[in-house]
Amino acid sequence: MPMHLDQPLNARLVEDVGVGMEVKRDDNGKLDRKEIARVITRIVVEKNGMKVGNKAREVSEKITVKEVDEIDEMVEVVLQLCGKRK
Structure with missing residues (x-):
């Protein structure tokens, strides 16, 4: 249920991607x-x-x-910066 700011847009995106459903508000902006x-x-x-x-x-x-892959990449970069690997 989007409450304010970017949440209504995020709710529509989540619904478009197919991982959730937006709870629509009435004409007065209230939840029913x-x-x-x-x-x-x-x-x-x-x-x-x-x-x-x-x-x-x-x-x-x-x-x-993806998170695991990115963490592995970051560990590799840190090791390179520390001079542990080439």
Whole structure:
């Protein structure tokens, strides 16, 4: 549920990527209980929610692998700076 600043844009991006669903606000900018319940039901109960969950896991795994690779690269750079490796 986006609250302010960059969060509405981030919510749309997360939905576009397929790893979440945005809870839309009403015309007055307020959150509606029925809309929150609808989104939760879609994620938890419906087949579409399974796709979102699977996509979120896939993206999470990719981020984890990328973080490990980047950490390894950074360790190598630090070792080079310390004169430990060439």
